[in-house]
Amino acid sequence: MVDAVSSAVRAHLEGERDRVRGQLRELHADDDSFDEGFADTSQVTAERGEIEALSASLTETLHDLDDALVKLDAGTYGECERCGAEIGDARLEAMPAARLCIACASNKR
Ligand SMILES: [Zn+2]
Incomplete structure (x- = not known):
């Protein structure tokens, strides 16, 4: 970064x-x-x-x-805690403390 x-x-x-x-x-x-x-x-x-x-x-x-x-x-x-992918700027802008990328976050168990 x-x-x-x-x-x-x-x-x-x-x-x-x-x-x-x-x-x-x-x-x-x-x-x-x-x-x-x-x-x-x-x-x-x-x-x-x-x-x-x-x-x-x-x-x-x-x-x-x-x-x-x-x-x-x-x-x-900025790295997803689950899969290690980039969380992405738009998501980080909306949720600066996001732990997961959007794919993992919408795939919660
Ligand atoms: Zn992920």
């Missing part, structure tokens, strides 16, 4: 990582409000479930972004 491209990708991945971290912080900043006297209502339980699901998916995204940055350092960024 050309250096200029690689540093643009890195800036993009790091920007995404900061954004996701900020979202996670906000989610957890709201945790306290659950304990203010109405913690047992079903609405709060449902909201808490949504927040946990969102939090889990953000944590996964964060993990993907970290891995993508590691791969960028290792020079393997």
Whole structure:
């Protein structure tokens, strides 16, 4: 990968990582409000479930972004983790932390 491209990708991945971290912080900043006297209502339980699901998916995204940055350092960024093919610029642009090429991703088990 050309250096200029690689540093643009890195800036993009790091920007995404900061954004996701900020979202996670906000989610957890709201945790306290659950304990203010109405913690047992079903609405709060449902909201808490949504927040946990969102939090889990953000944590996964964060993990993907970290891995993508590691791969960028290792020079393997942009390779499919399953078949080793090029993931492709268009797909990486849409999903910078993509682990799989489009063929493998659409062939999930
Ligand atoms: Zn593949």
